[in-house]
Amino acid sequence: MAAAWKVKLLRPLQSRKVRTAIATVIVAYLAEAGINVSETTMIGIIAVGVSIILGIAIEDAGQKSAGKANGVADGGAERQHAE
Numbered sequence: 352m353a354a355a356w357k358v359k360l361l362r363p364l365q366s367r368k369v370r371t372a373i374a375t376v377i378v379a380y381l382a383e384a385g386i387n388v389s390e391t392t393m394i395g396i397i398a399v400g401v402s403i404i405l406g407i408a409i410e411d412a413g414q415k416s417a418g419k420a421n422g423v424a425d426g427g428a429e430r431q432h433a434e
Contacts, residue, residue, distance in 0.1 A: 368404050375400025 363369045378396050382388040 368407050371400055371403045371407070 364373075375397060378400075379393065382393055382396070
Protein backbone atom coordinates (compact mmCIF):
# COMPACT_ATOMS: atom_id res chain seq x y z
CA MET A 352 0.00 0.00 0.00
CA ALA A 353 2.84 2.41 0.81
CA ALA A 354 4.38 1.88 -2.62
CA ALA A 355 1.18 3.03 -4.35
CA TRP A 356 1.42 6.57 -3.02
CA LYS A 357 5.10 6.73 -3.96
CA VAL A 358 4.24 5.77 -7.53
CA LYS A 359 1.51 8.43 -7.66
CA LEU A 360 3.88 11.00 -6.23
CA LEU A 361 6.79 10.21 -8.57
CA ARG A 362 4.87 9.48 -11.80
CA PRO A 363 4.71 13.16 -12.88
CA LEU A 364 8.52 13.29 -12.79
CA GLN A 365 8.56 11.07 -15.89
CA SER A 366 7.35 14.06 -17.91
CA ARG A 367 10.01 16.25 -19.52
CA LYS A 368 7.73 19.26 -19.06
CA VAL A 369 7.43 18.68 -15.32
CA ARG A 370 11.19 18.17 -14.89
CA THR A 371 11.92 21.35 -16.86
CA ALA A 372 9.38 23.34 -14.86
CA ILE A 373 10.83 22.11 -11.55
CA ALA A 374 14.40 22.91 -12.63
CA THR A 375 13.35 26.39 -13.79
CA VAL A 376 11.57 27.13 -10.51
CA ILE A 377 14.51 25.84 -8.45
CA VAL A 378 16.98 28.04 -10.35
CA ALA A 379 14.68 31.04 -10.00
CA TYR A 380 14.33 30.50 -6.23
CA LEU A 381 18.08 30.02 -5.80
CA ALA A 382 18.77 33.23 -7.66
CA GLU A 383 16.19 35.05 -5.56
CA ALA A 384 17.52 33.57 -2.32
CA GLY A 385 20.98 34.96 -2.48
CA ILE A 386 22.91 34.25 -5.63
CA ASN A 387 23.81 37.61 -7.12
CA VAL A 388 21.97 37.49 -10.43
CA SER A 389 20.74 40.41 -12.47
CA GLU A 390 17.09 40.78 -13.41
CA THR A 391 18.00 40.20 -17.06
CA THR A 392 19.58 36.85 -16.19
CA MET A 393 16.52 35.82 -14.17
CA ILE A 394 14.22 36.68 -17.08
CA GLY A 395 16.52 34.71 -19.38
CA ILE A 396 16.44 31.62 -17.16
CA ILE A 397 12.66 31.69 -16.90
CA ALA A 398 12.27 32.39 -20.63
CA VAL A 399 14.46 29.41 -21.54
CA GLY A 400 12.43 27.15 -19.24
CA VAL A 401 9.15 28.35 -20.72
CA SER A 402 10.53 27.96 -24.26
CA ILE A 403 11.58 24.37 -23.60
CA ILE A 404 8.17 23.52 -22.14
CA LEU A 405 6.37 25.09 -25.11
CA GLY A 406 8.68 23.30 -27.53
CA ILE A 407 7.93 19.95 -25.91
CA ALA A 408 4.20 20.69 -26.02
CA ILE A 409 4.40 21.55 -29.73
CA GLU A 410 6.44 18.38 -30.37
CA ASP A 411 3.87 16.27 -28.53
CA ALA A 412 1.01 17.86 -30.46
CA GLY A 413 2.81 17.21 -33.76
CA GLN A 414 3.35 13.56 -32.90
CA LYS A 415 -0.30 13.10 -32.02
CA SER A 416 -1.54 14.78 -35.19
CA ALA A 417 0.81 12.64 -37.29
CA GLY A 418 -0.41 9.44 -35.63
CA LYS A 419 2.85 8.89 -33.79
CA ALA A 420 1.49 9.10 -30.26
CA ASN A 421 3.15 6.87 -27.67
CA GLY A 422 6.22 6.30 -29.85
CA VAL A 423 4.48 4.04 -32.37
CA ALA A 424 6.26 5.22 -35.52
CA ASP A 425 9.71 6.48 -36.58
CA GLY A 426 11.66 5.06 -33.65
CA GLY A 427 9.68 7.02 -31.09
CA ALA A 428 9.91 4.17 -28.63
CA GLU A 429 13.69 4.41 -28.74
CA ARG A 430 13.47 8.17 -28.12
CA GLN A 431 11.19 7.69 -25.13
CA HIS A 432 13.58 5.22 -23.53
CA ALA A 433 16.49 7.61 -24.09
CA GLU A 434 14.80 10.42 -22.15
